[in-house]
Amino acid sequence: MEARIVDLASPARRFAHGQALVRQGQVPDCLFLVRAGVVRLAAALPSGHEVVVGMLGSGDVFGECALLGDPSPVEARAAGPVQVEALPLTALQAVLERNPGTATELLRLLASRLHRTTGALEEALAQDVPTRLCRTLCELAGRHGVRDGRGVRLALPITQEDLGRMIGASRETVNRTLATLMARNLIRTEGRRYVIPDVDALARASDREATKNA
Structure with missing residues (x-):
């Protein structure tokens, strides 16, 4: 993540094990940057089963759907003690408008996360x-x-x-x-x-x- 984006982050917030940071279906108003600990991303299927689609560590971001104004397709929950920083959406959008290269980086991040999420769901439904x-x-x-x-x-x-x-x-x-x-x-x-x-x-x-x- 580029320094100009990281500089927007608010002071780190602490979450205890099991606390939800973003719920599935919620529209976040910011991106989140993991500073310490592990954040688990999981999606609830129509069958009622839950599929973990990612485990995020220090330096990873989540909540990218905020950029599109879309509800989150996954739930983000603390897997142990976690520290995260929020990247306010309004300030982030201003940076992206001034820096097309940074916007491209975030688009790559969105595409990569979508690819991994789709792959995880496919793996859960196919192969032994x-x-x-x-x-x-x-x-x-x-x-x-x-x-x-x-x-x-x-x-x-x-x-x-x-x-x-x-x-x-x-x-x-x-x-x-x-x-x-x-x-x-x-x-x-x-x-x-x-x-x-x-x-x-x-x-x-x-x-x-x-x-x-x-």
């Missing part, structure tokens, strides 16, 4: 659980992974329930699938974090599962 879980873990590694000598460590504390909501599966099913992946040395846990020794190997496992079940 092992394929969906492997692909989700690979995506999380790409967005929130920290590489060291032992592999890629997910910086976000993600629970089995979170993973289940991201792929449309029960926690019990996720638990069994993770156990299988651990037995194959494709993933391991360190405290509340997942570590992927070889992301490419996990991606290949995902492709094999998808081919096997095609």
Whole structure:
């Protein structure tokens, strides 16, 4: 996010675990910038099920639908203690009018978020659980992974329930699938974090599962 936009941010507000920052269907009057903690984005389906479509960390923004005056397609909720700053819509619009390059950056952000949301919903409705879980873990590694000598460590504390909501599966099913992946040395846990020794190997496992079940 460009400095001229970040400079518009209000002082950080704190939210406790489980607090809703933006509700699905609400029209936000600002963008939000995550300063610390994790914000979970989730969409409620007509069936009543909930699908987690994103886990945001420090430096990520959400509430972009405010730029269009549209209701939010997802709910943003604190996954643990969170600090966020608000970017007022009126001031933001003035910056965008003066700086077309910044407007283009935000359009890319909107398109990227829409692509990820659509992809998450499609994954929740298609493919088998092992394929969906492997692909989700690979995506999380790409967005929130920290590489060291032992592999890629997910910086976000993600629970089995979170993973289940991201792929449309029960926690019990996720638990069994993770156990299988651990037995194959494709993933391991360190405290509340997942570590992927070889992301490419996990991606290949995902492709094999998808081919096997095609």
